[in-house]
Amino acid sequence: MAFDYEKYLRMDKIPHLWCPGCGIGVVLKAMLRAMENVNWERNDTAFVSGIGCTSRAPGYIDCNTLHTTHGRGLTFATGIKMAQPDKNLVIFSGDGDATAIGGNHFIHACRRNIDMTLIVVNNNIYGMTGGQHSPTTPIGFKASTTIYGNVDPSFDICLLARAAGATYVARSTVNKGRTLEQYIQRGFENKGFSVIEAVSNCHTQFGRKNNMSDPISSRKWIEDREIPLAKARDMKAEDLKNMVITGEFITEKSDLERWENYNRAEKEYTEAYSDIIKKVKKK
Amino acid sequence: MSEKIKLPDGFRSWEADVKIGKKEDKVTIGHWAEGCKGCAICVDVCPKKVWKLIEAKNKWNGQLVIVDKPDACIKCMLCEIHCPDFCIKIF
Amino acid sequence: MKKNIKFYSGAELVAKAAIDAGCRFFGGYPITPSSEIAEHMAKELPKVGGTFIQMEDEIAAMGSVIGASLAGKKSLTATSGPGFSLKQENLGYAYMAEVPVVICNVMRGGPSTGLPTALAQADIMQAKWGTHGDHPVIALTPAYLEEVYELTIKAFNYSEIYRIPVILLLDELIAHLSTAIELPDKDLLVIKDRRKPTVTPDKYFPYDTAYGDVPPMANFFEGYRYHVTGLSHNKTGFPTTDPDLVQADQERHLRKVNANKGKIIDFESYKMKDADIVVFAYGSTSRAARVAIDNARKLDIKVGMVRLRVIWPLPEAEILKLCSKVKAIIVPEMNMGQLSNVIEKYAADRTKIVRINHVGGVPIHPSNILDVIKEVR
Ligand SMILES: Cc1ncc(C[n+]2csc(CCOP(=O)(O)OP(=O)(O)O)c2C)c(N)n1
Ligand code: SF4
Ligand code: SF4
Ligand code: SF4
Numbered sequence: 041m042a043f044d045y046e047k048y049l050r051m052d053k054i055p056h057l058w059c060p061g062c063g064i065g066v067v068l069k070a071m072l073r074a075m076e077n078v079n080w081e082r083n084d085t086a087f088v089s090g091i092g093c094t095s096r097a098p099g100y101i102d103c104n105t106l107h108t109t110h111g112r113g114l115t116f117a118t119g120i121k122m123a124q125p126d127k128n129l130v131i132f133s134g135d136g137d138a139t140a141i142g143g144n145h146f147i148h149a150c151r152r153n154i155d156m157t158l159i160v161v162n163n164n165i166y167g168m169t170g171g172q173h174s175p176t177t178p179i180g181f182k183a184s185t186t187i188y189g190n191v192d193p194s195f196d197i198c199l200l201a202r203a204a205g206a207t208y209v210a211r212s213t214v215n216k217g218r219t220l221e222q223y224i225q226r227g228f229e230n231k232g233f234s235v236i237e238a239v240s241n242c243h244t245q246f247g248r249k250n251n252m253s254d255p256i257s258s259r260k261w262i263e264d265r266e267i268p269l270a271k272a273r274d275m276k277a278e279d280l281k282n283m284v285i286t287g288e289f290i291t292e293k294s295d296l297e298r299w300e301n302y303n304r305a306e307k308e309y310t311e312a313y314s315d316i317i318k319k320v321k322k323k
Numbered sequence: 324m325s326e327k328i329k330l331p332d333g334f335r336s337w338e339a340d341v342k343i344g345k346k347e348d349k350v351t352i353g354h355w356a357e358g359c360k361g362c363a364i365c366v367d368v369c370p371k372k373v374w375k376l377i378e379a380k381n382k383w384n385g386q387l388v389i390v391d392k393p394d395a396c397i398k399c400m401l402c403e404i405h406c407p408d409f410c411i412k413i414f
Numbered sequence: 415m416k417k418n419i420k421f422y423s424g425a426e427l428v429a430k431a432a433i434d435a436g437c438r439f440f441g442g443y444p445i446t447p448s449s450e451i452a453e454h455m456a457k458e459l460p461k462v463g464g465t466f467i468q469m470e471d472e473i474a475a476m477g478s479v480i481g482a483s484l485a486g487k488k489s490l491t492a493t494s495g496p497g498f499s500l501k502q503e504n505l506g507y508a509y510m511a512e513v514p515v516v517i518c519n520v521m522r523g524g525p526s527t528g529l530p531t532a533l534a535q536a537d538i539m540q541a542k543w544g545t546h547g548d549h550p551v552i553a554l555t556p557a558y559l560e561e562v563y564e565l566t567i568k569a570f571n572y573s574e575i576y577r578i579p580v581i582l583l584l585d586e587l588i589a590h591l592s593t594a595i596e597l598p599d600k601d602l603l604v605i606k607d608r609r610k611p612t613v614t615p616d617k618y619f620p621y622d623t624a625y626g627d628v629p630p631m632a633n634f635f636e637g638y639r640y641h642v643t644g645l646s647h648n649k650t651g652f653p654t655t656d657p658d659l660v661q662a663d664q665e666r667h668l669r670k671v672n673a674n675k676g677k678i679i680d681f682e683s684y685k686m687k688d689a690d691i692v693v694f695a696y697g698s699t700s701r702a703a704r705v706a707i708d709n710a711r712k713l714d715i716k717v718g719m720v721r722l723r724v725i726w727p728l729p730e731a732e733i734l735k736l737c738s739k740v741k742a743i744i745v746p747e748m749n750m751g752q753l754s755n756v757i758e759k760y761a762a763d764r765t766k767i768v769r770i771n772h773v774g775g776v777p778i779h780p781s782n783i784l785d786v787i788k789e790v791r
Pocket of ligand 4: 358361365388409410411
């Protein structure tokens with residue numbers, strides 16, 4: 041049955057500004073379906089972003105929306121959540137926004153584990169500013185600042201998030217809209233900080249410089265490199281070079297409870313803080 | 324179009340009787356041409372070649388899609404889910 | 415009536431006043447000499463149901479207070495020179511998006527790490543021009559502990575009334591000073607809150623100038639579901655590049671403060687009636703100036719002081735009047751002349767501007783000022 045996206049959109053802003061075939065739209069749609077799945081009220085939900093093509097996403101959503109400064113979306117969201125802990129917070133970020141200029145906020149948001157969901161649209165490039173390389177541009181690939189091929193190593197966003205303490209971490213691609221929806225939904229359901237990395241196509245800026253200037257070939261390039269996490273576990277490092285390992289990197293119930301919670305707080309941050317308030321509040 | 328299916332304004336619809344596996348069904352495919360950027364992702368993801376890319380005037384790239392073979396549709400929703408532009412509705 | 419006299423430090427008073435003004439969120443990052451404010455807030459906020467968070471840096475701290483304010487909580491952040499520099503981009507965002515917040519900057523010597531623990535008034539110009547682009551500025555410079563309390567409350571009131579970030583500039587000396595003071599009766603405090611929309615959400619625009627230069631502000635989660643951006647925007651809050659709209663909006667932003675200067679400008683005239691020499695001072699240096707003036711008066715020197723409680727906006731009319739009346743304006747500052755540069759422009763050779771500039775961290779002593787008064791008499 042067709043999904044009623046119109047219910048959640050500011051229809052006077054559609055068509056959106058993204059290039060024909062840009063994957064950000066696919067991620068936005070998956071997010072809206074996930075929002076419906078968890079029955080979030082529009083009035084009780086805020087979308088926050090930094091700067092970049094991805095960061096334009098909140099503007100299309102008929103909720104409380106905040107388009108902030110480059111890389112800083114998480115910091116504004118943290119303030120909102122601390123002020124109104126019972127509201128739903130979702131942050132959209134590009135790969136540059138989240139892991140270059142906003143890298144410090146990214147790891148600390150993971151560490152604090154405040155109940156919010158960060159969706160990183162990883163298109164391996166700085167889309168909005170014209171195709172400069174980002175912290176996820178693969179080695180050897182071209183960008184407007186790596187004319188002779190990139191020598192700058194990449195972050196693995198999910199491993200970074202996991203090491204920093206996020207309690208739900210998953211990666212899928214724009215070729216798998218349903219999986220993205222499912223992962224985002226699980227992120228929403230996780231009472232803690234969730235990171236969903238959506239590997240996406242920027243054929244306009246990244247593809248054009250790397251012989252895949254249309255959305256179909258760019259999406260194909262992503263599809264061809266996709267390796268499910270379970271399979272990747274048995275593969276050699278050299279065979280995983282520049283591959284897209286997809287799946288759930290952490291689920292609170294499995295990995296974490298078993299062996300990764302040695303330094304984790306027992307309670308979600310805003311809950312722990314309300315306990316303090318209850319304890320010290322003036323009668 | 325059946326009573327409960329309501330496409331938003333501006334959507335064109337194609338209806339067909341389809342067979343999904345052994346089951347008989349009806350499909351309504353809605354397409355919003357004005358918002359369609361002709362990216363051809365729907366054409367690419369559809370396992371049944373329901374969509375067809377045509378040349379047309381639009382402000383993006385001079386391409387548009389239309390529904391070519393609605394009766395081949397198996398209602399897998401892949402086109403609706405992967406259209407980045409909110410232009411497809413499958414009922 | 416029982417007097418409310420107690421020992422307070424300047425830092426403690428900022429925190430106390432903030433909470434009394436209705437502040438319920440603090441986001442900060444430790445830096446000398448401002449950290450005590452964060453420490454007091456961490457202790458006091460949960461007692462009133464507020465929240466405190468120590469962020470990963472000052473950029474994050476500034477972002478967090480803007481977010482919390484949008485979510486309906488009056489918010490404070492406190493920092494010092496280098497941290498104030500880091501806050502500048504998001505400070506500009508607060509001006510652009512018209513989000514009320516208060517930033518307390520306990521000044522220290524700069525540039526860079528400079529003199530972390532010493533007295534300075536190094537950020538007078540950073541408070542005015544630190545972030546890029548034009549924007550209105552209100553900055554307050556208390557010189558006494560009673561004033562720290564009073565002006566912190568005012569800072570919150572101005573931020574709410576005009577929907578702008580307001581800067582509280584404290585000298586290190588004032589923040590760390592501790593004396594017994596009497597606080598005003600809480601019931602008599604004037605506390606202002608942001609004007610809320612009176613229309614239903616379908617008729618609400620976050621930057622609707624139909625209600626004057628300061629549009630009513632809905633908080634997030636109150637059913638209004640609007641958009642906020644740092645891009646130039648129209649009344650709906652969505653980006654625009656229409657030159658006329660952008661121009662008109664920038665003019666409105668400046669007008670918010672400029673048209674209300676009369677209400678905001680605040681200075682003390684001390685022994686000014688017959689003065690033909692005037693000391694122009696603010697913050698801790700004004701305390702030295704007062705002693706110097708009292709001593710000079712004993713020598714029959716007609717000297718007075720204009721002491722700025724609000725440094726931005728400046729009392730231009732008063733300065734212009736003085737320039738054609740007095741034979742010299744002495745400007746003692748713990749910087750290399752950030753305010754005197756401005757006063758010099760107003761003076762335009764009509765009177766002599768004499769600077770006293772200390773940047774070594776040692777306070778300007780009353781005798782330093784008295785010597786200069788004697789020289790120019
Ligand atoms: C402080 C600051 N530095 C630089 C920029 C310029 N800038 C805007 S978007 C962007 C990068 C966008 O890339 P990414 O975050 O990956 O998002 P995408 O556009 O690819 O979605 C940069 C460098 C800025 N807006 N602000
Ligand atoms: S430049 Fe790239 S990321 Fe930006 S809208 Fe176009 S395809 Fe998408
Ligand atoms: S629902 Fe599936 S089969 Fe039908 S048109 Fe869409 S992609 Fe093709
Ligand atoms: S995927 Fe959507 S936008 Fe792209 S061609 Fe098909 S209908 Fe048009």
